[in-house]
Structure formats: structure tokens, C-alpha cells
Amino acid sequence: MLKKLCAVLAMSAAVTVFAAPAPAFADGPKTPEEAAVCEAMLSSVFPGLGQAAVDAICAVQDDDTTS
Numbered sequence: 528m529l530k531k532l533c534a535v536l537a538m539s540a541a542v543t544v545f546a547a548p549a550p551a552f553a554d555g556p557k558t559p560e561e562a563a564v565c566e567a568m569l570s571s572v573f574p575g576l577g578q579a580a581v582d583a584i585c586a587v588q589d590d591d592t593t594s
Contacts, residue, residue: 535571555588562587 556562565585569576 556585557588557590559587 556565562585566581569581569584
């Protein structure tokens with residue numbers, strides 16, 4: 528069980544590092560693709576978290592460049 532958890536964590540970290548640009552770590556997902564990676568990662572690492580919490584954490588963030 529521990530080996531499986533470590534493998535999932537390592538895979539999730541690798542996918543996140545290579546799939547999402549650096550600002551997404553600090554500001555949340557900017558695109559639907561980044562949100563999908565976030566949801567997949569959280570759902571696999573924390574299966575008991577709940578869909579509402581995952582949706583709230585992985586919501587696509589606004590650009591803040593519009594006035």
C-alpha cells in the first residue's frame with residue numbers, strides 16, 4: 528500500500544511539474560487543462576476529499592487583466 532501511494536505521489540508531482548506553468552502553482556489553474564490536472568491529482572492523492580472541495584480548489588482563476 529505504501530509503495531502504491533508513493534508511486535501515485537511521484538507520478539502526480541511529475542505530471543504537475545511538466546503540465547502546468549510555474550504561475551499556476553501560486554495563483555491556481557489558469558486554463559481548463561490545468562484545472563483538469565489539478566482535479567485528477569487531488570482526487571487520486573486525497574480520495575476522501577469530496578468533489579465540492581476539489582472543484583473549489585481547482586477552479587479556473589480569472590486573469591485580472593481586464594478592467
